[in-house]
Amino acid sequence: MNLHLEHEPRSFVRRYIFSMDHKIIGIQYLLTAMFVAVVASLLAMMMRIQLAWPESRWPLLERILPEAVSDGVMKPEFYLSMVTMHGTLMAFFVISFALVSGFGNYLIPLQIGARDMAYPFLNMLSYWIGLLGTIIVLASFFVEGGAAASGWTAYPPLSAVRQAIPGSAMGQTFWLLGVALFIVSFTMGGLNYFVTVMNQRAAGMSLMRMPLTVWTLLISAIIGLLSFPPLTAAAIMLLLDRHAGTSFFLPSGLYFGNRLLENSGGTPLLWQHLFWFLGHPEVYVLLLPALGIAFDVLAPFTRKPPFGHRMTVISLGVIAFLSMVVWGHHMFVSGMSPYVGEFFSIGTLLITLPSAVIGVNLVASLRGAAIRFTVPMLFAVGLIALFGLGGMGGIFLGTATSDIYLHDSYFVVGHFHFVIGGVTLFGLFAGIYYWFPKMFGRMMNQRLGKIHFWLTIVPFYLLFLGMHFIGLGGVPRHYFSFMSYDFTRRFQGMQVQVTWLALVLGVAQLIFLFNFLWSLRAGRKAGLNPWNAASLEWTAPSPPPHGNWGAVQPVVHRWPYEYSVPDAIEDFTPQTVPASAVAVTR
Amino acid sequence: MDDAMTGHARSGGEKWFLPLIIWSFPVITVALGLKTWFPPLASDHGAGIDRMLRYLLLAVGALYVVGNAVLGYFVWKSSRQEIVTARMASKASERRWSLIPAAVMMLVAEGGVFVLGLPVWGQYYSAPPEETLTVELMAEQFAWNIRYAGADGKFGRATPQLITLNNPIGLDAQDAAGRDDIVLLNDIHLPVNRPARIRLRSKDVIHSFFVPDFRVKQDAVPGMTIDVWFVPTQTGTFELACNQICGFGHYTMRGLVTVVSAAEFENWLQEQSPI
Numbered sequence: 001m002n003l004h005l006e007h008e009p010r011s012f013v014r015r016y017i018f019s020m021d022h023k024i025i026g027i028q029y030l031l032t033a034m035f036v037a038v039v040a041s042l043l044a045m046m047m048r049i050q051l052a053w054p055e056s057r058w059p060l061l062e063r064i065l066p067e068a069v070s071d072g073v074m075k076p077e078f079y080l081s082m083v084t085m086h087g088t089l090m091a092f093f094v095i096s097f098a099l100v101s102g103f104g105n106y107l108i109p110l111q112i113g114a115r116d117m118a119y120p121f122l123n124m125l126s127y128w129i130g131l132l133g134t135i136i137v138l139a140s141f142f143v144e145g146g147a148a149a150s151g152w153t154a155y156p157p158l159s160a161v162r163q164a165i166p167g168s169a170m171g172q173t174f175w176l177l178g179v180a181l182f183i184v185s186f187t188m189g190g191l192n193y194f195v196t197v198m199n200q201r202a203a204g205m206s207l208m209r210m211p212l213t214v215w216t217l218l219i220s221a222i223i224g225l226l227s228f229p230p231l232t233a234a235a236i237m238l239l240l241d242r243h244a245g246t247s248f249f250l251p252s253g254l255y256f257g258n259r260l261l262e263n264s265g266g267t268p269l270l271w272q273h274l275f276w277f278l279g280h281p282e283v284y285v286l287l288l289p290a291l292g293i294a295f296d297v298l299a300p301f302t303r304k305p306p307f308g309h310r311m312t313v314i315s316l317g318v319i320a321f322l323s324m325v326v327w328g329h330h331m332f333v334s335g336m337s338p339y340v341g342e343f344f345s346i347g348t349l350l351i352t353l354p355s356a357v358i359g360v361n362l363v364a365s366l367r368g369a370a371i372r373f374t375v376p377m378l379f380a381v382g383l384i385a386l387f388g389l390g391g392m393g394g395i396f397l398g399t400a401t402s403d404i405y406l407h408d409s410y411f412v413v414g415h416f417h418f419v420i421g422g423v424t425l426f427g428l429f430a431g432i433y434y435w436f437p438k439m440f441g442r443m444m445n446q447r448l449g450k451i452h453f454w455l456t457i458v459p460f461y462l463l464f465l466g467m468h469f470i471g472l473g474g475v476p477r478h479y480f481s482f483m484s485y486d487f488t489r490r491f492q493g494m495q496v497q498v499t500w501l502a503l504v505l506g507v508a509q510l511i512f513l514f515n516f517l518w519s520l521r522a523g524r525k526a527g528l529n530p531w532n533a534a535s536l537e538w539t540a541p542s543p544p545p546h547g548n549w550g551a552v553q554p555v556v557h558r559w560p561y562e563y564s565v566p567d568a569i570e571d572f573t574p575q576t577v578p579a580s581a582v583a584v585t586r
Numbered sequence: 587m588d589d590a591m592t593g594h595a596r597s598g599g600e601k602w603f604l605p606l607i608i609w610s611f612p613v614i615t616v617a618l619g620l621k622t623w624f625p626p627l628a629s630d631h632g633a634g635i636d637r638m639l640r641y642l643l644l645a646v647g648a649l650y651v652v653g654n655a656v657l658g659y660f661v662w663k664s665s666r667q668e669i670v671t672a673r674m675a676s677k678a679s680e681r682r683w684s685l686i687p688a689a690v691m692m693l694v695a696e697g698g699v700f701v702l703g704l705p706v707w708g709q710y711y712s713a714p715p716e717e718t719l720t721v722e723l724m725a726e727q728f729a730w731n732i733r734y735a736g737a738d739g740k741f742g743r744a745t746p747q748l749i750t751l752n753n754p755i756g757l758d759a760q761d762a763a764g765r766d767d768i769v770l771l772n773d774i775h776l777p778v779n780r781p782a783r784i785r786l787r788s789k790d791v792i793h794s795f796f797v798p799d800f801r802v803k804q805d806a807v808p809g810m811t812i813d814v815w816f817v818p819t820q821t822g823t824f825e826l827a828c829n830q831i832c833g834f835g836h837y838t839m840r841g842l843v844t845v846v847s848a849a850e851f852e853n854w855l856q857e858q859s860p861i
Contacts (some may be wrong), residue, residue, distance in 0.1 A: 251809020
């Protein structure tokens with residue numbers, strides 16, 4: 001390990017661009033995610049404008065992407081490209097990049113007392129492959145036919161046959177390559193997290209003394225490592241179907257544009273199984289780190305340990321296991337056997353048990369606390385509120401019988417935005433406001449942060465709550481306009497309200513972007529431990545140097561939640577304080 | 587102590603606003619939930635699906651209200667005290683508060699599936715009764731091809747190899763059973779109170795047969811033949827929508843289901859000419 005210290009790179013490129021330092025790589029992931037988030041949010045707002053005012057004219061869009069617009073009006077196939085890209089970018093290249101790769105890289109070594117990741121070179125490779133995937137996916141807007149337009153689930157034959165939709169020309173190929181590269185990148189990162197957590201912990205850092213953020217990142221890495229590779233295989237199979245004439249997912253008798261295709265022997269359902277074998281665990285890969293961050297942000301601002309720590313760890317493990325065996329609940333009406341469907345329904349609802357335990361533990365962590373309303377704390381409490389409604393909406397969709405009616409409706413759109421849009425976003429904001437001083441040695445502006453919080457939680461909640469109810473009315477997702485049907489048109493007034501809320505939400509994020517960039521240069525200088533927090537990362541300088549700690553690696557004597565220890569002089573006791581100085585409570 | 591903690595700890599109005607917002611969410615949700623959202627019901631098994639949905643709205647809604655009430659209360663209380671009053675719970679208390687939510691979810695979620703969900707699911711996927719009318723539906727971008735078996739009650743052979751502009755489902759003229767088959771576009775006629783089986787297929791991509799008023803939703807998958815059956819209980823015209831992203835015209839892939847009396851249905855069927 002000392003070897004590593006001696007090799008601190010001196011040149012700018014080796015230090016900040018092709019860096020092998022876990023902190024730089026983490027920040028690179030975060031910044032990349034923030035850039036992609038701007039693009040993906042713009043897509044969302046354009047979608048909402050189109051849905052609220054279907055006759056909108058798009059002169060600016062016509063300049064940038066002439067193929068997307070005809071006679072000044074958006075083309076339906078471009079709308080579907082936007083839906084597809086919004087989902088793909090947000091799930092893989094924003095939330096996963098920021099929460100799992102960004103915070104994972106930045107925090108794991110710092111929170112377990114390591115000097116770096118186990119495999120720094122692999123770590124660097126993981127980022128650059130991930131970035132290559134991002135560029136390929138973003139570039140697909142400009143290729144023949146435009147970006148992929150078959151939804152983020154890319155069901156064949158729509159995604160396999162180029163005649164099916166313009167986005168299934170080169171755009172879908174780019175999409176498949178980009179997603180495959182994302183998985184390669186995630187696999188490298190996941191392996192790194194696993195090995196690092198297993199082998200690089202500081203002396204005294206037992207598994208149960210790791211912060212819950214590290215626990216959730218470790219579990220996410222394991223879920224990802226086990227469940228993502230099948231989609232890499234599926235992506236290659238779909239590429240072959242598209243370009244090499246194979247028929248993995250294409251049955252005989254497909255008829256497009258007055259021509260019979262020559263494929264035979266495949267089945268579209270195979271893709272759905274392979275996709276959701278990744279797709280559902282992916283939800284937990286994204287969700288769990290946000291929950292871990294919430295617990296770790298709550299502790300310093302409630303000045304007490306989280307409630308039910310051990311039960312939370314056990315519940316996380318149970319969720320991880322169950323998440324791997326319930327993918328079929330996305331396929332209740334797909335034509336899959338109804339017996340299998342009911343198995344998946346019963347299995348899915350089992351997840352509500354450990355999830356409810358975690359929810360109760362989050363809420364109970366606030367009981368008897370002494371709350372400090374910092375910005376990260378506000379986002380952490382907001383997260384709990386979103387997790388409640390998000391989780392409960394899941395019961396409607398996990399129940400096969402009610403899913404017959406709600407499947408692929410706006411109820412689903414509202415639901416997953418609460419869970420993998422909201423809980424993750426709030427976890428992300430809580431984490432950024434909280435660890436920003438550690439990352440950059442400066443505080444973010446708290447006043448702007450609070451304005452950002454209020455202008456985020458209110459529109460977010462109402463907007464996606466409204467979608468739940470529109471979904472109860474039966475309105476299907478993926479519609480370019482709701483004007484063709486009576487049963488969808490009757491909610492048009494509400495669609496307009498939802499759009500206004502989305503625009504407020506989108507604009508409010510500019511406050512965050514401004515605060516982030518402004519604070520980088522002009523934020524108030526932060527000390528080593530501005531929040532008086534007890535976990536290990538706050539014993540390193542802000543920002544930590546290469547190797548994180550000086551010559552001596554820290555030794556850990558207690559768990560990371562030693563707040564308000566009875567008889568201690570201060571109300572927090574860092575993990576490095578020995579039992580001889582302050583009593584160890586766990 | 588760094589003033590990041592002290593300077594911003596208690597100055598704001600958060601100790602009022604945050605609990606109030608947390609409490610207002612369930613109030614708004616319940617107020618919205620009391621409105622009518624479902625389209626009118628026009629099928630037999632649909633009542634079971636509505637019952638399942640109403641049960642969830644009530645049971646899950648109650649949990650949601652309680653959860654937010656407690657969350658808001660803890661935030662309210664804990665932002666009004668300077669020191670921690672309940673640092674760590676006993677192991678027994680932590681175990682108890684894991685057991686309780688787990689038991690509640692077991693009861694509410696799994697209980698709902700077993701008591702209310704399974705019977706409806708079983709009915710929905712059971713074999714249809716003897717007197718069921720079968721209608722074949724061949725979905726394509728962006729229309730629904732409808733076929734009735736005609737007087738002989740038998741569908742003739744059809745194969746994609748024979749599809750032409752004039753023969754949209756590829757009927758085989760050699761097969762006598764197909765000579766009286768009736769092929770229509772986008773408007774399904776069904777007799778009221780008689781079980782109807784829709785035999786779903788697709789020519790090109792995955793579509794999904796969704797009639798909101800019937801609470802019926804089933805994907806049509808190329809290469810597969812999937813049956814779905816139901817009993818229409820109201821006469822009238824109902825919208826048929828595609829519910830699975832299928833291409834640029836997805837949002838306009840509208841069909842109709844016209845439900846009429848048995849006598850009217852027979853008359854209507856007589857008037858249709860085989861192709």
